[in-house]
Amino acid sequence: MSFSRQVSQALDDEHRANLELLGRAERAFARADDPEVPALAARLVRHLEHEVGRHFGFEEEQLFPRMADAGDGDLAALLTEEHESIREVAAELLPLAQAAAAGALPPAEAGTLKRLVLEIVERQVAHIQKETMALLPLLDDLLDDDTDRELAFAYAAG
Numbered sequence: 001m002s003f004s005r006q007v008s009q010a011l012d013d014e015h016r017a018n019l020e021l022l023g024r025a026e027r028a029f030a031r032a033d034d035p036e037v038p039a040l041a042a043r044l045v046r047h048l049e050h051e052v053g054r055h056f057g058f059e060e061e062q063l064f065p066r067m068a069d070a071g072d073g074d075l076a077a078l079l080t081e082e083h084e085s086i087r088e089v090a091a092e093l094l095p096l097a098q099a100a101a102a103g104a105l106p107p108a109e110a111g112t113l114k115r116l117v118l119e120i121v122e123r124q125v126a127h128i129q130k131e132t133m134a135l136l137p138l139l140d141d142l143l144d145d146d147t148d149r150e151l152a153f154a155y156a157a158g
Contacts, residue, residue: 005143006152007063008136014055015128021047022121029117041100044117048090048097056083058155063139070142075134082127089120 003009025044028034060083064076093116099105100113143151 003136004140005148007143007148007155008139010152010155011055011059011139012132012136014051015132018047018051018124019128022124025117026121029114038101038103041097044097045094045101048094052086052090054158056087059083059135062151062154063135066142066147067135067138072138072142075138079127079131079135082123082130086120086123086127089116089123092116093120 003012021040021043024036025040028036028040060080064080067073067076093113096105096109096113096116099109105113
């Protein structure tokens with residue numbers, strides 16, 4: 001999908017990269033003893049530590065208030081609830097993914113790691129699909145050129 005606003009395009013690009021990571025993680029963690037697990041666990045740790053918080057924070061602080069002001073507060077509230085749900089799973093998953101990345105996951109925790117990876121994949125994929133179909137097109141209409149440019153710079157700066 002192509003978007004006319006820089007913010008929408010940046011978020012879409014990030015969504016696509018996240019979907020690639022989540023798909024690889026789902027496949028690797030669903031199999032027992034996949035040799036890719038440590039490397040994917042390390043990427044997942046970076047994703048959970050940095051990207052989830054940065055991405056969600058930007059949307060919640062910069063985009064959702066603008067949506068609410070424009071009359072789309074219900075969608076903003078729904079997406080915020082989904083962010084909280086994903087954050088809860090991420091908080092439980094992070095220490096296990098860190099241990100897997102370091103090759104130090106206790107065997108008794110492997111089942112929990114697999115369950116949490118599959119859960120976060122399910123939640124994030126559904127969330128990304130919702131944002132791609134509803135949020136990003138809305139932003140193309142909601143943001144003017146100056147606001148889009150300002151927000152795109154702010155998001156790129158991190």
